[in-house]
Amino acid sequence: MLWGANLGALELRSEGGETRLRARFPYGAETELAPGRHEVIAARAFADRIEAGEDIHLLSGHDFNKPLASRAAGNLHLTDGDDALVIEATIADGTSWARDFLAAHAGGLIRGLSPGFRVEAGGERIERRAGGTLRTIRKAALFELSAVTRPAYPAAQIEARNWSPTEGGLLVPYAPRTGLNRTLNRWRA
16 A cells, blocks of 8 residues: 555556546645744635636646646546545646656656645634744635645645556556555655
């Protein structure tokens, strides 16, 4: 079993010329953005735009010039729950940046997942506490999610799995040529 699935992971499966991506961005996971500055995203903070069916993109490195999937294109699906935002996408390798992302991920270079959002008026709570502050995001407009090298939320990380077809069309994990350790290795910034 690969560690990290319940902490927020991004899984890639290659099937018939496309790569299927599945990820979880966990709610309630506190992170330290800078010394003394902590932040947490509350459950369903992104619900408004998701439930309204607004277009949201999956990008490479927060770059709108490098889209990997989008709701408008029909290849990005988001499910907002009380514990996490679940991301499912199909990435075709027809663009140079998609091939670059897939190669960088396979090489262990891109392992993080980062949301791009704007906090709405009254959508945050700031608490002073010993040694700093805690900002709780309660309501924010989500515009994009990005595969990144250094996520602000370490719990939202990429988990690599390699897959091979077997009898009956089922997919099962296999050890790559570099050994089982590479498949089981989990990276985060």
